[in-house]
Amino acid sequence: MLSIKFITDIRDTAYEVVEFDGEIDAATLPGAYKKINSLLESYTRPFLVFDWRAVRYTNSDGVGLLMTVYDSLTQKGGVLILIGLQPQVADVCSAVGLPTIMPLFKTLQDAIVFMKKPK
């Protein structure tokens, strides 16, 4: 089971948060792609934050989803940020080298500090 919620902070137009709750695998992937793709079509903010604090499990399917979003955002000059990875999920992401291309943070506050840094 997987639920996805979009959260917009009207005070800050630099980012939007997408909250995931559940497991990201072959069974839940089609639904996840459908929702995320509809967001990405018209997404123009410089950052997109995936809140994975409630993601209990993922495998290469979840990494594949991240890479699809990463590619899509990168083409528009955007940045995908991951926050709150649980240990099993962090292991999977770390093993394939995701931290080398994607900012990972424990909390949204840490991510906001990163986003506010002058480039």
Add this chain to the structure above:
Amino acid sequence: MDFLQKSIAAKTIFAAFIGAVFSTIVGILAARFIGPSSLFISGAVVFAVTSYIVYAYLHKPLQKIFGEIKALLTGHPYKKIFTNRIDEIGILGHFFNEVTKSIERVSADIQEGQRMSKELSVGSDIQRKILPVQMPTIPGIALFGNTRPASEVGGDSFDVFTGANNNTYVYVGDVTGHGLPAGLIMVMVNTLIRTLSEVQQSGYDIMINTNRILKQRIEQRRFMTAILLRYNTADKKLFYTGCGHEHLLIWRKQTGVCEVRQTGGIALGMVPDISKIIREEEIALLPGDRVILYSDGIVEAKNMTGEMYGVSRLQNAVQALSPLSAMPEELFTNILKDFAAFVGEQTQADDMTLIVVQKLV
């Protein structure tokens, strides 16, 4: 009059009633105008008319339906039954049509399944021919390995081959998913690595270029973790280049300890340029030391209680079984026995690959 349409019994009774009325009228008229002998004639007329009605309404349609049923059962061509009737004969006709429709659907599914199975079998053959049939003899090292796909076509691959400049390469790769799409990517990467090894000098150069070409050709959600060992037979040194793959295990003969080393880097196919993310590093080995490569299908395999085999268990197995195994093939077999004892009868969920490399001199 709706009940007449839906029931042959009602039709028959109605027809009999009409027939009785008709024959009475004909009989009376015949007796009046022709005479008593006309009773026989009127009876014959009534019989002929009744027989025709029975033939036209009952016998002929039933004969048609049973003819098509017989054709179906004996494997001959049959035709759909066209009818507007909603009585028992109409129901029989519609039932025949529905049955044949279902049979045709199932038959098409079976044929499609057979076609796909044949394609997968061809894919599986192609893949099998790419994998090393037997381990080559390489001066300075001994090795043994194998891969077992979870389906007809797998995403795991390994290869052992000689490249330019006295380099021998051993690589293990694991594409996301399994089945035909993963198998095709596996074949692509295998070909790229082999081809580039003939012109490149190091694992680093091979993997950067493999990644660059692969990224242009695969879907965003697909990638391949890999680790490439390079053994130079001239200077007898072993190097590895990690691309987001599982940890390396290194067993040291002198100490008997098996260490776990992160391979680092990033999986192939994720980003176009990995030149600043991966690197080639040396593994300093003494004679008798061993390096174990594997895919996640081994460490992520679960037993009946849902517990994973795990890197720690594999590390412990290597440490315990290496002193008891004279050569790589023995260690390979002993590790798999330990693995099989752990997972039991559980169905294989992912492709599995295991390679053991031993330094001889």
